[in-house]
Amino acid sequence: MFRIAVLVSGNGSNLQAIIDAKKEGYLNVKIASVIADRDCFALQRAKDNGISTYLLSKKDPNFQNYLYNILTKNADLVVCAGFLSIIEKKIIDRFRNKIINIHPALLPSFGGKGMYGEKVHRKVLEYGVKISGCTVHFIDENVDCGPIIFQYALPVLDDDDVNSLSQRILVFEHQLIVEAIKLISLNKIKVEGRKVTILS
Ligand code: GRF
Numbered sequence: 692m693f694r695i696a697v698l699v700s701g702n703g704s705n706l707q708a709i710i711d712a713k714k715e716g717y718l719n720v721k722i723a724s725v726i727a728d729r730d731c732f733a734l735q736r737a738k739d740n741g742i743s744t745y746l747l748s749k750k751d752p753n754f755q756n757y758l759y760n761i762l763t764k765n766a767d768l769v770v771c772a773g774f775l776s777i778i779e780k781k782i783i784d785r786f787r788n789k790i791i792n793i794h795p796a797l798l799p800s801f802g803g804k805g806m807y808g809e810k811v812h813r814k815v816l817e818y819g820v821k822i823s824g825c826t827v828h829f830i831d832e833n834v835d836c837g838p839i840i841f842q843y844a845l846p847v848l849d850d851d852d853v854n855s856l857s858q859r860i861l862v863f864e865h866q867l868i869v870e871a872i873k874l875i876s877l878n879k880i881k882v883e884g885r886k887v888t889i890l891s
Contacts, residue, residue: 693876694723696766698774701808703733705772705793708865709872710740718869720876723765726758728776755779762786768875771830772868775807780832788838788882790830791875793868795860797842798826802835812853812860823847823856825864827871829882838885840874841867 697706706725712718725737726745737744747757759782762769771778771792783790794802796811801823806814815823824844829837843863847856874880879890 692719692721693767694721694765695768695770695872695876696724696726696762697722697737697770697772698776699725699727699731699733699737699772700729700775701731701733701773703731703736703773704861705864705868706733707736708869709770709772710736710742712869712873718873718876720768720872724761726761728754728774733773749776755782758782759785768872770868770872773808777804777834778830783830783832788829791827791840791868791871792830792835792837793864794826794828794835795857795864796826797822797824797844798828798835798839802826804834806835809853809857812856815847816851816853816856821847823860825860825867827867829887838882838887840871840880840887843867 697709699706722742724743724745727734728747728749730746734744745761747754769786769790796815801811801814822844824842826839827841828839831837845859874889881888881890
């Protein structure tokens with residue numbers, strides 16, 4: 692069965708969406724491991740569902756080596772679902788177009804180093820853009836820059852704050868990440884340079 696590793700750092704609602712989609716039979720994949728770079732609620736979600744977990748320390752000089760070793764043993768696809776560490780080139784080279792990330796804005800806007808979580812939504816609101824959304828993309832060596840698989844746009848409302856905007860976007864993050872995993876696991880995604888197409 693197609694094996695995925697899910698990388699997490701926080702609440703793990705995207706991980707939960709993946710677990711639920713598998714339970715419902717929408718995703719026919721094995722969640723082989725959940726790997727965290729800090730203690731977080733996502734780890735608990737994984738344990739509650741009998742998934743192997745790994746807690747790695749970013750301070751450990753072998754952090755990236757451990758990550759590499761776990762992934763090479765048990766992942767066909769690596770899913771960054773709110774993972775806050777930057778993945779080193781050796782792993783990106785080994786998993787070229789096999790690592791995906793969910794970002795809570797419409798890339799290439801409001802992305803890049805240091806743009807994660809609430810910071811993204813705060814910048815979106817400060818800038819006054821009328822549309823935001825989320826992006827699922829492959830990871831390459833530049834932060835938030837790899838080929839885009841899916842985007843979903845929704846209006847920024849006049850009375851939105853960071854919380855309301857992030858909550859509305861999160862609903863679509865969950866759908867996009869599950870859909871991307873499904874299509875990749877079915878080998879229905881083609882990548883040519885930056886261009887990603889869905890095969891019928
Ligand atoms: C999501 O908004 C994701 O896009 C961002 O971090 C958040 C993680 O949410 N990278 P969760 O941990 O999956 O609930």
